[in-house]
Amino acid sequence: MRTARWFAVTLSALAMSACAHWPVNPPLPDLKVDPTYGYRYSAMTTPAKKDDTMIIVSFSGGGTRAAALAYGVLEHLRDTPIRGGTSDMLAAVDVVSSISGGSFTAAHYALYGRDGLPRLRECFLDQPRTQLRLALSTLNPYNAIRLLSPRFSRIDLAAEYFDKILFDGATYAKMPRDAPYTMINGTELDLGTYFTFTQEQFDPICSDLEKVRVSRAVATSSAFPVLLTPLTLKSYAGPQCGYKPGAWYDLADRDLPTNPRRFRYRNDLRALMSADRHYLHLVDGGAADNIGLRGPLHAITSGDTLQMNDTCDPDDPHPICGFSVLGMVSSRQIRRVVVIAVNARTVSELNHDRSAATPWVLPVIANVAGTPMANYSFDTISMTQELFSRMNAETDSAMRRGVDTPDVHYHFIEVAFNVLPENEQAHFNEMGTNYSLSKDKVADLIAVAKKILGDSQEFKDVVAAMQ
């Protein structure tokens, strides 16, 4: 009798395990691309479409440390009045691009707006046991059985947990179109390039983002390799869905010698459009860009978008415009581009230098994994700063000579610990990348974000210009 009972339990467990499957992202309605459908820049009513300033905020990775720093920046923007006190800086934000920990704040703000900020703090930031609860959820017998399935893994469990504590099952269909255009980024495992959860990015794989839960995007963005498994998306790519990139796609094929970055962007799209790739596996956005600036940087420097039928014709009552800041600059729709990069990067102490002993294998692996990421982030920040100063110099020179060219000014503001005095930096450098920071540390992070942004001269200049 007991054997029979065990047999029945085992059989039902196996059946449950076999049934467990990650929520499959559906194909587009009628498997046809509609360039006006879904969560895309063209569908948004962002402030830049009404005024002449484009404000882009990027939130880096770094667990709760990054989420809290991002939260502090949002609060400071909210508390900074502009236009004679009739509005504030937060209302003027057009685009939020995020990675990993920063994606919690970005997605929650996109869904619930400024009124939802206290809830984000209460349900996520001030919950030092999030990481523990996430780990314990794998020990739940029901989850443990589901995890036996090759089609259900820890990342799916994490997405379910984030859904439960923060996002209430919201899909992209519920993302307000009058909120900032929110780009939650992951990394495509095979291509090694960033993958953004927007319909523009989902069009080439002929999939419908509207029915995908926001929590899955956030989980992808924070799927730190090894600790969490990659998240899988099904690709329905093929000629049947009718996706066609813009004219730039064929022209960029010639650009290997003149612009290798553009050539690569084209090849990445070609790979996405391939009917031979049936699945995409996405990991932490930090693997491709831990600052969350690569997507916005592409839009600032390039007119190439993934948007189909991107004519952006101003004579059209409903123009289809992909997200290109460069396009808006050349069309003279905007005169000011502001990028606020919230960078929660910490610097670890140089402990190895104090000993003659060969470093242990785990710290070496951690360094080898983290160093390219840190260097790439550093390069992204440096590249943006250099680009902006060059473009400002170019515009100023052209204006002095009376050249008829768009008069646009670029501002770059970095919110990072490295501007603090060294003794203050040490306090934040000690905070690890996890979801288990104490309430006090979260409060310190929020306060320091406000201080750094408030003290920034570049930020003061922008606020003064927007009065």
Add this chain to the structure above:
Amino acid sequence: MEFVRVLFPTSRRVRIDGTSRGTTNATLPVEAGTHRFTLAGNTDYSPPFDDRTVIGTTADFPLVVQFMPLAAEAAERETATLDAIAPEPAPRRAAKRRPAAKKKPAKKKPAKKKPAKKKPVKKSAKKAGAKSKGAKRARR
């Protein structure tokens, strides 16, 4: 960042790679690389598109892309055709003979001019002949 200026006699919207990006006769920022330049609206210009690789420019020294209105372009083409039909060899011959005329005595000049005169006569002779034959037929 690169710069391009699309020239056209009137103000028109410029399309770069199919997307509206500013107006003609202004200096427009573009990404380095190969781009297709067209004008929005009527296709009353020539060439219909211009594919150019933009590299090494500044706002002060942009790449210049020029379009012509079709009517003006047709008129220019007609002028070019007429120039091709017109007896161009004459100035060439004169240029070649000038040094010869300087070296040789003045007496020889008319001797050399004769064959020169004959050549256009020969070319036009065919036409003249054809005309005269046609005239004869008409008379008949």
